Amino acid sequence: MGYVPCATKLRYMTDEHLLTEGDVNFSAHRQEWYKVIDGNTIQLLGEDADVFMHQSLSTPCLDVIASCEGIYITDTAGKRYMDFHGNNVHQIGYRNQYVVEKLKAQMDLLPFCPRRYTNTAAIQFAKKLTSLLPGPLNRVLFAPGGTSVIGMALKLARVVTGKYKVVSYKDSFHGASLDAIAAGGEGQFKKYMGPFNPEPQNVAPPDSYRNIFGGTNDEKYADELEVLFKTDPGIGAFIAETIRNTDAQVPTKAYWQRVRALCTQYNVLLILDEIPIAFGRTGKMFAFEHYGIEPDIICLGKGLGAGIIPFAAMVAKNEYNIAADVSLGHYTHEKSPMGSVAATAMLEYIEQENLVEKAQTLGQFLGQALRNLQTRYPIIGDVRGIGLLWGVELVKDRTTKEKAIAAAEQVMYACLKNGLSFKVSQGNVLQLCPPLVITEQQLQEAVDILAEALEEASNK
Numbered sequence: 001m002g003y004v005p006c007a008t009k010l011r012y013m014t015d016e017h018l019l020t021e022g023d024v025n026f027s028a029h030r031q032e033w034y035k036v037i038d039g040n041t042i043q044l045l046g047e048d049a050d051v052f053m054h055q056s057l058s059t060p061c062l063d064v065i066a067s068c069e070g071i072y073i074t075d076t077a078g079k080r081y082m083d084f085h086g087n088n089v090h091q092i093g094y095r096n097q098y099v100v101e102k103l104k105a106q107m108d109l110l111p112f113c114p115r116r117y118t119n120t121a122a123i124q125f126a127k128k129l130t131s132l133l134p135g136p137l138n139r140v141l142f143a144p145g146g147t148s149v150i151g152m153a154l155k156l157a158r159v160v161t162g163k164y165k166v167v168s169y170k171d172s173f174h175g176a177s178l179d180a181i182a183a184g185g186e187g188q189f190k191k192y193m194g195p196f197n198p199e200p201q202n203v204a205p206p207d208s209y210r211n212i213f214g215g216t217n218d219e220k221y222a223d224e225l226e227v228l229f230k231t232d233p234g235i236g237a238f239i240a241e242t243i244r245n246t247d248a249q250v251p252t253k254a255y256w257q258r259v260r261a262l263c264t265q266y267n268v269l270l271i272l273d274e275i276p277i278a279f280g281r282t283g284k285m286f287a288f289e290h291y292g293i294e295p296d297i298i299c300l301g302k303g304l305g306a307g308i309i310p311f312a313a314m315v316a317k318n319e320y321n322i323a324a325d326v327s328l329g330h331y332t333h334e335k336s337p338m339g340s341v342a343a344t345a346m347l348e349y350i351e352q353e354n355l356v357e358k359a360q361t362l363g364q365f366l367g368q369a370l371r372n373l374q375t376r377y378p379i380i381g382d383v384r385g386i387g388l389l390w391g392v393e394l395v396k397d398r399t400t401k402e403k404a405i406a407a408a409e410q411v412m413y414a415c416l417k418n419g420l421s422f423k424v425s426q427g428n429v430l431q432l433c434p435p436l437v438i439t440e441q442q443l444q445e446a447v448d449i450l451a452e453a454l455e456e457a458s459n460k
């Protein structure tokens with residue numbers, strides 16, 4: 001058996017929209033990668049590719065993982081990777097023992113709670129979560145995953161505003177289900193899927209490196225929103241990531257304050273999707289805290305379940321608690337006691353270990369180390385980020401800013417070979433998202449691996 005790569009698919013590498021979310025799994029570099037994998041793993045990858053539906057970005061897979069701990073995932077051949085991707089679930093590291101012990105106890109007591117009943121774990125967690133958020137944000141719904149929470153938020157926005165049109169960013173991802181892609185903007189997920197009714201209206205996201213208005217001021221990006229809000233009274237929600245996870249785009253405070261004011265002025269609900277970036281990632285518990293604004297609805301997930309339990313939450317303003325006659329979620333695993341225990345323990349661990357502050361200080365260290373690489377390697381066009389979320393944008397030429405797509409893939413696979421895992425987004429942005437439990441020494445180790453790969457790519 002074994003996985004036989006399909007050479008004809010390589011043409012899709014020219015399809016740039018496929019590269020927005022992550023590196024593709026049928027590129028020439030991926031085929032080369034399979035040559036350095038051991039026979040047993042190739043056998044397993046083949047079995048996986050034979051039984052799972054193939055889809056972009058996931059199956060066929062990169063490697064077979066056997067275990068994980070802290071910042072590492074380990075494959076079946078015993079090779080360890082520092083995981084700087086982790087699908088954003090690993091803020092407190094993998095297999096965190098503080099959480100595991102609490103979950104074991106919950107397993108022995110109440111692992112599941114049927115809908116129509118509640119449980120103390122869920123109540124306690126809901127109270128804990130809302131205690132961390134600004135006062136008005138105190139109505140919670142849980143769901144088994146981030147995409148489902150996005151769906152609930154969109155439904156709630158319709159109930160609250162009586163309007164059903166949504167604005168989002170171009171190339172935005174808010175989950176892969178039909179309702180989530182109908183709100184988002186990423187071509188990768190929309191191909192073959194339309195039409196959507198209504199089509200979401202997409203505005204350009206603030207971009208500090210390729211500012212379409214020139215200069216560094218990103219406030220002008222809000223103009224497009226204002227025009228839309230003014231001309232279309234049917235718009236009920238603006239959904240956006242506060243800080244874009246995939247390419248680590250960090251808007252200015254002026255931008256977000258203006259957007260917040262516009263949403264209020266035009267009765268448009270501001271739904272912030274912090275599914276990948278909440279819980280300390282950006283150096284604050286929630287990313288919106290950097291901006292002195294409050295969302296109307298916040299969507300949370302991923303690391304919420306501590307990298308163990310699939311768990312997500314929507315938190316909305318108390319005044320929106322007006323949908324008692326419809327089902328917004330109705331999920332089988334809604335008030336999950338296991339999810340609630342994992343989430344409570346995750347937050348306790350973050351607090352006990354001061355991981356939010358740690359993300360700030362380690363983020364400064366990582367940012368400086370990456371900027372040092374930028375002075376050494378002209379291929380690095382931009383280094384940007386906040387807390388422990390960083391993007392390193394590779395270009396062929398710093399003046400034209402032409403994307404160095406092949407080089408980005410080459411760097412990624414060279415790093416994988418040397419035990420550092422991350423993903424590439426937008427085709428040329430190395431996205432670095434390490435667990436918050438990482439040490440400075442481990443960060444330096446990762447930077448050294450990256451430097452070696454950049455050196456190789458620069459000499460090609």
Ligand SMILES: Cc1ncc(COP(=O)(O)O)c(C=O)c1O
Pocket residue numbers: 145146147148150173174175176241245273275276301302
């Ligand atoms: C910004 C954003 N929103 C929503 C989701 C969907 O979350 P989930 O895959 O847990 O459903 C993701 C997942 O990657 C995401 O990055």
